[in-house]
Amino acid sequence: MEYKYHRSERAARFCHKTYHHRTPEDKMMTEQLFFERIRKHLSDALPFVVYRKPDEERVVAYFQADDKINLVSNSTESGFIFAPFLQNRNAILIPFADKIECELYLPEVTASETSHPRASLASKEHHESLVQKGIDAIKNSALEKVVLSRKQSVGLNDPDPIEIYRKLLASYPSAFCYLWFHPKIGLWTGATPEVLLTVERKRFKTMALAATQKFQGSVDIDWGEKELEEQQIVTRTIVSALKKLGISSLEVSEVHTHQAGNLLHLKTDIQGLLPVAITLSQMLSELHPTPAVCGLPLAMAQDFILEHEGYDREFYTGYLGELNLKEHIQRYRSKRNVEQRAYRTPKQSSSLYVNLRCMKLEGDTAHIFVGGGITKDSTATDEWIETVNKSQTMLKVL
């Protein structure tokens, strides 16, 4: 990997903003102290999360002082949520208490192809046979789409999670990049391109992200019928779930190509205003899991996954992020002949992402999770290649 230090224009603009989101108790740190504090918490075996939102320079970490497992019961809690794929399992919360942050102007990384060994022939055959079962089930039943995945375990030469995470931050500036740890649950890291739900005051945003091609130098590419249909299923399902909740003010964008690292996807942006009567918990139970990570009809797809995938997804294809973050935005307004005045307005927001392009780190092994959507027109070998391409997102930083 080749590093070139630079301070982006974006970073420079960030510094000149006339408002900021920090409260007095937030601690802004140098990069070295920031990562030392995280390393210390990890070696003390205490829970923490560190993350950076898409296209931001600010990296934030929250620490928990004990090793208690805090469970989320109805999404009215405030903290960093880490939710599994299965809705009947518990989501975990790291409270917004002890926080540090750092602005990182990271080296530009020219990501190289990985030198890690290819996935084995046995896992290729296993995945292709799983996909074929999915295609057959779609042809012979009411199942329309199912997302099938696999776990690839890789030995690490340099198993330092902090270094791996720093490489993720440098390689994927437009992804949500995180490192999450709980001594009783595990150590996870990832760089996801997919928003599940963001809510700021009354406005919410979500997206339908599906279909995949390898990026080969241009985003101006053609998509086949199969990909368009696969993504359309996701848009249609999300829109009808939101309408079912009584949300009528929906704005749905045109479908467009979206780049995520070495991959391209089809994306539709969906946003609207949240009626007062609808809770975050209702929104989440309608949205998660979308057919981008599970399938349609939902129960049939989930049963198929549980019966045939043959491993436990745990937190892969779950979701994670800020849940009910309360902040005071400080705005400054300077008027001629009047002293600069500060205004503090309270704000509550949630920013939740789908846990994709992620891995679980266990000692000197990384377990990488990758999957793809299957429809009646899928072919087993192409789906295998898609998972190989997706695995590169994590393999490139190992």
Ligand SMILES: C=C(O[C@@H]1C=C(C(=O)O)C=C[C@H]1O)C(=O)O
């Ligand atoms: C399931 C994954 O990705 C999801 C499935 C996609 C697809 O089927 O093409 C594309 C983007 C994601 O919504 C994954 O990356 O593991």
